[in-house]
Amino acid sequence: MSSAYVTLEQVAQHAGVSLATASRVINGSTRQVSQRLSDKVKASAQELGYLANASAQTLARNSSSLVGLLVHDIADPYFSSIARGITRHTEEQGLVTVLGTTYRSAQKESTILAALRAHRAKAIVLVGSRSTDEDSNTTLVREIEAFQQQGGRVACVSQPGLPADTVSPDNHAGATELARHLIAQGHRRFAILAGPTNLSTARERLDGFHSALSAAGLELQHHNIVHGDFTRDGGYESTQRLLRLGSDATCLFAVNDVMATGAMAALREAGIRVPEELSVAGFDDIPTLRDLTPSLTTVRLPLEQMGEHAAQMALDHEHEGEFRTVHVQGEILIRESTRPPAL
Amino acid sequence: MSSAYVTLEQVAQHAGVSLATASRVINGSTRQVSQRLSDKVKASAQELGYLANASAQTLARNSSSLVGLLVHDIADPYFSSIARGITRHTEEQGLVTVLGTTYRSAQKESTILAALRAHRAKAIVLVGSRSTDEDSNTTLVREIEAFQQQGGRVACVSQPGLPADTVSPDNHAGATELARHLIAQGHRRFAILAGPTNLSTARERLDGFHSALSAAGLELQHHNIVHGDFTRDGGYESTQRLLRLGSDATCLFAVNDVMATGAMAALREAGIRVPEELSVAGFDDIPTLRDLTPSLTTVRLPLEQMGEHAAQMALDHEHEGEFRTVHVQGEILIRESTRPPAL
DNA sequence: CTAACCTGGGAAAGAGTTTTCCAAGACAGA
DNA sequence: TCTGTCTTGGAAAACTCTTTCCCAGGTTAG
Secondary structure: OOOOOOOHHHHHHHHOOOHHHHHHHHOOOOOOOOHHHHHHHHHHHHHHOOOOOHHHHHHHHOOOOEEEEEEOOOOOHHHHHHHHHHHHHHHHOOOEEEEEEOOOOHHHHHHHHHHHHHOOOOEEEEEOOOEOOHHHHHHHHHHHHHHHHOOOEEEEEOOOOOOOEEEEEOHHHHHHHHHHHHHHOOOOOEEEEEOOOOEHHHHHHHHHHHHHHHHOOOOOOHHHEEEOOOOHHHHHHHHHHHHHOOOOOOEEEEOOHHHHHHHHHHHHHOOOOOOOOOEEEOOEOOHHHOOOOOOOEEEEOOHHHHHHHHHHHHHOOOOOOOOOEEEEOOEEEOOOOOOOOOO | OOOOOOOHHHHHHHHOOOHHHHHHHHOOOOOOOOHHHHHHHHHHHHHHOOOOOHHHHHHHHOOOOEEEEEEOOOOOHHHHHHHHHHHHHHHHOOOEEEEEEOOOOHHHHHHHHHHHHHOOOOEEEEEOOOEOOHHHHHHHHHHHHHHHHOOOEEEEEOOOOOOOEEEEEOHHHHHHHHHHHHHHOOOOOEEEEEOOOOEHHHHHHHHHHHHHHHHOOOOOOHHHEEEOOOOHHHHHHHHHHHHHOOOOOOEEEEOOHHHHHHHHHHHHHOOOOOOOOOEEEOOEOOHHHOOOOOOOEEEEOOHHHHHHHHHHHHHOOOOOOOOOEEEEOOEEEOOOOOOOOOO
């Protein structure tokens, strides 16, 4: 056989029309084609099982149906929830989602961005707060702009400050509200399980918490701050460190639920009861972690919708050329893990 | 400008060689090119920032660097763990992963498979037990074979019986071992939170449990079996149903951890203490669910490695033409949620 | 010394689509 | 009847890369 594939030319021949006519029918060009021929072409395509060669289309159109999705770790429920929202939208649009995982490596990120550029992806959604490291950030901006110059759209989730559409949770407000709740419950000595200092999400949540304390005339003591890496095990280890330092806090704010989970495990092992002896709060309201005992006081973010919204922005054609920023407010959820401190 | 992109021809011109020579240098053809020219071409490419047009390559080679990954739901930690293993391997190989989510819809699955075929994907990894529905299964087999005939490789995870490489957990053995453990603890009346009857994974786990009971001369009473849909909420609701039916069981086996989580929530709400009043066991050992209280007795599956292994099989070139099946044994983990029944 | 053989490099033929440009035919208005 | 306007269909260029075929020049063997 000459080719294992059915080509548009074969469809055209089978329908007795020219290649161009067949193409016009298949992808509904502006030019009119008579009903009779149009039907004939469609029937032909159906009959022969025609499936357009995507690479040929991409080559001719200089744009593919691929949408890139960059996350740090797809097994982290924070990212997989957002990813779900993104894929929901892209698949609805008949597009194909490319999943790239970076593990917070600027180099892996570059590799994937280059691949998406090479494939003439239609859009890219970047998820997850980014290192504020100067160099890698300017590199990222250059790559984003290169992609945009070849006609691609970019949207970011939780990654402010880039030349792209952005969906960001109001981390500051969420953490502030959470702090106010703890203060209202009577807590005066706080410990915080902060995130990597160079990630905006981590910084904003820390700042928000801080500013509520300051506003209430309270202080966060230096030895009551530890930094984790946003993972469960990081939270576990950092909490152990905190305990070794002999914290006198009555409550612990972990800047994300995943670390809070590790914190609770460490506390349980250390024989410290939550919330009787220590209140714990998290951030995100990760769906998979809603069944912890005690249930976690946290700030709910609509992760899935955030992803969906970002994908929408990256793919709608209304607002070419402008960058929109959407702020999402979290909703504070008071659950079992926080209560007024024992006297 | 004529084109916003650097083409190989431009690289060749800039290096003072022919297009063919440049191509031979770039993708290391069998034909030798002198060191001098080779270096010149590489320097040229570097200098001009050459990035090969992936669609042109795909068109010419009739094979792309895309690897498809089909899961039911990327937000389900079972799938996201496996997905992590798969992407680890594909990204190591410099390939691009396409994520397709099917939500157990045969139609969505077909759509994605067609897209992957259109893109001349190099391989596809299908994850998740599949409906045994006759029709959709033959359709799937046809689609798989069509893809293989165009030169693509297919691997499956937890989806036996397809014409492809397969990595499958030994669900039967795992459930049997779990049942033996419960029997050894003294349990005699069992309840089971089974999965969708048409999914092989669910059936095998149910069968394995059953056969251990039979071997011990025990019976599983009809009213002690309920079916869930493998989701947390499904487990929750099915457990409520079980309670309404007035189960007399001393232990409950949920055929996956996610449903076990819902079960524990329903039990807690109903005021039934685990494990004091009722033992609970799950299956999978989902990483995110390891911090439940009480910790869940379960069968650990190396989800990430399973994904990685499947990707390897789909991408190695050693074993073209043959279909290999790898069975993975689970490891039983006795934790807090099971204990001998009260007298 | 000549025939056979290598080696490196260039020209050109695809790969399958989209899209522009042009021709031919139909038809209405003058 | 002629001109101008539509409508429809076809030919061909363009997109960028891979790969085959062939040639020129040099090397080796007989």
